[in-house]
Amino acid sequence: MKFVKGIGLFFIYPVFLLCLGFYAGVRTSHFFYPGEQYERLYYVPEDENTASAQNGDNRQESRADEILAEGASAEEPSSGAETESLPAAVSRETLSVETEYVLEERDIEGQTTVETTWKLPDKYVGMNREQFVEAMKLYEASPPLAEMSRGFESLEVLSFSRERVVVQMNYRYVKPSSSFYLAVYDNEVVVLLEDKETIYIDDTRIMLDELPDDIQQDIIHMLWIENEEKLYAFLEAYSS
Structure with a gap:
């Protein structure tokens, strides 16, 4: 009987020590790592x-x-x-077919102005201010012969709107004589009145060296033109 008790105690005592050690280990782990449990509770997947x-x-x-x-x-x-x-x-600000086209013809010498209203030329319809001013600059640079014979010198756009556009044409009127002379200035043909001094047209756009040799010689010595009709016939025939 004592032998059996000894054997039982021999087995029970180690098991008890093992359980006691396990419990002590768990408690020790909780004591030294108290946050691990809370981290597990609040763990959120990555x-x-x-x-x-x-x-x-x-x-x-x-x-x-x-x-x-x-x-x-x-x-x-x-x-x-x-x-x-x-x-x-x-x-x-774009011109239309209904826009009034007003021309103010100003006499530079007499300081007088004549105003006339015309139908707007078709070539100006649809233009804005910049385009119209540019067109007037081109006209001023190369006026028609008829305007040059009247003494045209310059122009200015006084006002511009869709309803009305006003252009001032400046003239230095020269009373034409019954006859004329053709002379040369800086290789360009010019028209003089019969006094051989007053310039009637100074921008014929006719270069002397582009004319036939015999006409060149006549102009160098001042070619006499009988009347205005023959003058414009010559200018139209040889102008570029």
């Missing part, structure tokens, strides 16, 4: 953290986009109004 962070970034980006959109929308009305006003202004 994928969920990433998704949450991405959602937060997306919300911040969306908010930033909204702020930018609000700022852009606040600026758009003024720029849009300017954009819309430009075509309207251009259309209002």
Whole structure:
């Protein structure tokens, strides 16, 4: 009997020590690592953290986009109004078939002005101010012979609108004589009155060296032209 008790105690005692050691180990682990349990309780999968962070970034980006959109929308009305006003202004300042074409013919010597209203030439219809002014500059640079014979010197666009355009034509009127002389100045043919001194037309656009040799010699010695009709016949025949 004593032998059996000895054997039982031999087995029970080690088991009891093993359990006691296990319990002591668990308690010791909780004592030295108290946060591990809470970390397990509040553990969130990595994928969920990433998704949450991405959602937060997306919300911040969306908010930033909204702020930018609000700022852009606040600026758009003024720029849009300017954009819309430009075509309207251009259309209002474009000449039409109903535009009055007023010419003020000014006598430079006599300081008098005669105003006449004409139908707007078709070539000017649809032009804006810049285009019309450019067309007038071209006209001023190369006026017709008829205008040159009247003493045309310059022009100026006084006013421009869709309803009315006013052009001032400046003339230095010269009373034509019954006969004329052709002379040369700086290789260009000019027209003189019968006194051989007063220039009647100084811009014939006829170069002396482009004429036949016999006519060149006549002009060098002043070619006499009988009347105005023969003068314009010559100018039209040889002008470029």
